[in-house]
Amino acid sequence: MTRQWALAGAAATLIMAAGSGQAFAADAKRATFGRLTDGQTVEAVTLSNHKGTSATVITYGASLQALMTPDRNGKAADIALGYSDLKTYVSTPQYFGATVGRFANRIAAGKYSIDGKTYAAPVNNGVNSLHGGTKGFDKVNWTVVKVQDGDAASVEMTYVSPDGDMGYPGQMTVHAIYSLNENNELTIRYTATTTKPTIVNITNHAYWNLAGEGGSRSINEHTLTLLADAYLPTDAGAIPTGEIRKVDGTVFDFRKPTAIGARVRDAADPQIVFGRGYDHNWVASRTRTAAPRLMAVVEDAVSGRKLELLSDQPGIQFYSGNFLDGTSSGKSGHIYREGDAFVLEPQIFPDTPNQPDFGSAILRPGETYSNTLIYRFSTQ
Template identity: 60%
Template sequence: MHTKLGMGLALITMLAGPVLASAVQRKPFGSMPDGSPVEAIVLSNGKGMSATILTLGASVQSLMVPDRAGKLADVVLGYDDLAGYVAKPNFFGATVGRVANRIAKGRFTLNGKSYQTPVNDGPNALHGGTKGFDKVVWQVVETHSGAKPGVTLRYVSPDGDQGYPGTLTATATYSLDDKGDLAVDYSATTDRPTVVNLSNHTYWNLNGEGSVAGAMGLKMMIPADAYSPTDATAIPTGEFRPVTGTPFDFRTPTAIGLRVRNGQDEQLRFGRGYDHNWVISRTKPKAMQLMARVEDPETGRVMEVLSDQPGLQFYSGNFLDGTITGKSGHIYREGDAIVLEPQMFPDTPNRPDFGSVRLDPGQTYANHIVFRFSTTR
């Protein structure tokens, strides 16, 4: 390059600031108690956003998102090191399965045969059992550079794993584009009939994961006319109850904490807050649809959740009890974050009227999720 031209370009770069580029970086994140190494894969979109994905649980460990003034903050709860994820996992950022959410008494029947999975939530199975997909190390299949950096991870769950039939090969692909979309694409295949319902269990706080304000001041909209009431153990009763006139009506943007402590509502007393399925559609849609929109009035950050699933499990962080020390020494308290999980309805293996989570050989299960970030003025 001509010297004067090179000096000119260098001067322009100095005046304009460094040019960010999309990138994928892999680095060690520690070792499990059995010695298995865990990696962190950092995806950067060239616009200041970056997502850190762990091979443990195919989990979102961090997501840096700008506010309306361009200031970056991590909007995901979790830990700075592997020790926290091993000691108190709490499903932070994790891929949950084989069957996300709850199965009543951990039992279901398939092809006339009964199966028992470990119960780990009172009398019920939750998120796959005592050692679900959140607690295993996934393999990095490939990374994707270019305009949409990403990573694909794979876990092969053997026949009989946590009581589920069939060898299930699951993949999770995370990608981050320059528009502010963090996409999570799940797929799975099996060699025997089985059940599968994967989702993502990231805890979100658009004000920042350690903010004093918590997440109850966030305004949320869920475009659902009905939700699934539950019994005292969080298993759906089978009713699709209209949200009209209830604390479950988020069809217009409403502060999450406005009604969460409504002592008159039995459903909120059951779970110490929201931990329910919203019925976005009665059957599995053929295309992506808006599941929720969350806005932080203070920072201007906005997150839209889109998916091709019929249900959205919304959990208001009711059991973050102040005993969890997260990133940078932050204490996570009740209501400090929310979880939004697009999926099939809870206990679907026992409720044919809810649809089906059955997967047969030759079929491919899929759940496509997009967390779309922007800002308001």
């Protein structure tokens, strides 16, 4: 899809706003990213605005493959980890930028009950099920529904998960809409419906390094603010114990800007030992909110880049890249290692289906699940 200028027949995409100068339209370009062994075409859609920010989304895993944005001096860099080719996404899966579900995060032993009936998802993380099982939403090819330019360039994708997929009941129809506006806000909105009672928890697993994914600096000097006064302690398998623990006086207190690396190796805290760093869910609220609100802020003093994350979900998983082990080489050729990226995933609490005090993860026919994420980029 080509950039549209205010010429004859396309005046609606570039207008002069009275008294306020020019207003530009963001645009979307569609291309082929590769083909799977079964012949399916994987597409890439690049959303661009006139602030120098662009987001590339691929249909494999409905994944954010790249995010280019300028630093305080106007120099752009790709700040999202990922691969340059489809073959590596398939052969070396790391959830880079992926849509994860049906149930993001962990389910203890992969088992849960709905209306008295027990179900099981494949175990793929020790004795637990992670991110939907062995073939979750991150490992399937989604279908493009619509690509459009405008005040916000966007791409809508869909995937139909059949009844019994990875052990989950009900046929689930999922939509993912990525949009980028002129305010440097990348919004991802997930919705899902089902034909039978099932469980659902869908989020995005983007890995970020505000210095650039090319490995010039780790994320340890990035400062993080998490607007949450409690977190969920886990057992050694990263399953929440059920306790909601206050962050006061702990290494989990990020209510004021704190360097990610300041306490990430605090072996005195058994929770840090369990996760080899941070891999925990913070409690932003006890229930989903009516509208997205600010949940986290990350800043890199050297580049001046700032990321603000808004969502309507009750929890936010913060992961400090502890298991990046040098087995993956990214788009720039840099080998991704521990501390090269962080992940922030708005979601309901992990293992909610087995934790009555966490609320409900059940989606029933006639209901619509949704999760809205807004990534706001700026410099200072």
